[in-house]
Amino acid sequence: MVSDRSQLAAFLRSRRDRLTPRQAGIAPLPGERRVPGLRREELALLAGISADYYSRLEQGRQANISREVLDALARALRLSDVERGHLYDLATPRSPRSRVPVDRTQRPDPGMLRVLSTLDHVPAVLIGRRGIVLARNALFSAVYGHSMDPGTSWAHFLFLHPEARARIDDWEGCARAAVAGLRREAARHPQDRRLKRDIDELRRADPDVERWWDEHRVGEYSSGYRRIRHPVAGNLDFDVELVVAPQEAGQHLVIYTVEAHSRTARALPLLAALRSDQVEMQPI
Numbered sequence: 001m002v003s004d005r006s007q008l009a010a011f012l013r014s015r016r017d018r019l020t021p022r023q024a025g026i027a028p029l030p031g032e033r034r035v036p037g038l039r040r041e042e043l044a045l046l047a048g049i050s051a052d053y054y055s056r057l058e059q060g061r062q063a064n065i066s067r068e069v070l071d072a073l074a075r076a077l078r079l080s081d082v083e084r085g086h087l088y089d090l091a092t093p094r095s096p097r098s099r100v101p102v103d104r105t106q107r108p109d110p111g112m113l114r115v116l117s118t119l120d121h122v123p124a125v126l127i128g129r130r131g132i133v134l135a136r137n138a139l140f141s142a143v144y145g146h147s148m149d150p151g152t153s154w155a156h157f158l159f160l161h162p163e164a165r166a167r168i169d170d171w172e173g174c175a176r177a178a179v180a181g182l183r184r185e186a187a188r189h190p191q192d193r194r195l196k197r198d199i200d201e202l203r204r205a206d207p208d209v210e211r212w213w214d215e216h217r218v219g220e221y222s223s224g225y226r227r228i229r230h231p232v233a234g235n236l237d238f239d240v241e242l243v244v245a246p247q248e249a250g251q252h253l254v255i256y257t258v259e260a261h262s263r264t265a266r267a268l269p270l271l272a273a274l275r276s277d278q279v280e281m282q283p284i
Contacts, residue, residue, distance in 0.1 A: 180219030
């Protein structure tokens with residue numbers, strides 16, 4: 001995804017539209033309001049910059065933007081830490097020399113694989129760049145009703161495979177988070193053409209992706225709760241935990257933990273008996 005000024009301008013407009021003068025702690029400027037949130041002039045006032053300067057930012061006509069201005073805009077727009085990082089990436093893309101190569105083969109981190117090989121009692125998957133499955137255990141496939149072979153795109157599964165909508169109880173929340181993560185990764189790695197192709201394909205294939213992409217929400221992979229509606233085992237409740245690979249940027253091990261002696265903990269051995277696969281992995 002090309003990290004150009006048009007992306008920065010669109011993000012600023014989207015954050016400005018969601019924040020009203022009252023929420024920002026200022027009195028609205030007089031005159032007819034034509035926007036749902038702050039006017040450009042109001043945001044410029046909050047950030048301590050001129051209205052003309054801010055207009056150039058939103059029109060993509062400002063070449064250089066100082067860190068001080070970005071900090072002021074982040075404060076004025078009340079951006080989260082993730083949104084603030086996204087703003088910096090859009091405004092000051094890294095030079096080619098500082099970028100991590102994204103076209104090289106993805107190889108599962110050996111340490112993460114060793115951990116994954118010990119997790120035969122709970123579902124677990126190793127996810128790499130672009131949301132690609134690098135390795136998974138048998139229970140992960142059994143829970144989702146999909147082989148999840150290495151090379152599978154998690155986002156493609158979410159949006160293009162019917163089992164995802166059927167099994168994930170809060171499918172919309174999970175899917176929205178995936179789109180937010182893709183947008184965050186696109187700004188972090190604007191040179192990743194494969195990522196751009198994947199995103200464009202999803203936007204064409206599913207109207208939900210297109211709509212949520214235009215919301216400019218950004219997010220990071222994070223821990224959380226997930227309920228799976230399994231056709232044989234019934235409802236399965238998990239607390240999802242993430243372990244980031246220390247030696248391999250962009251890889252994280254996702255572990256579906258369960259409460260001891262819970263109904264889900266009792267159901268997992270049944271699912272394990274139905275699946276005899278071992279951990280599967282290959283370079284991507």
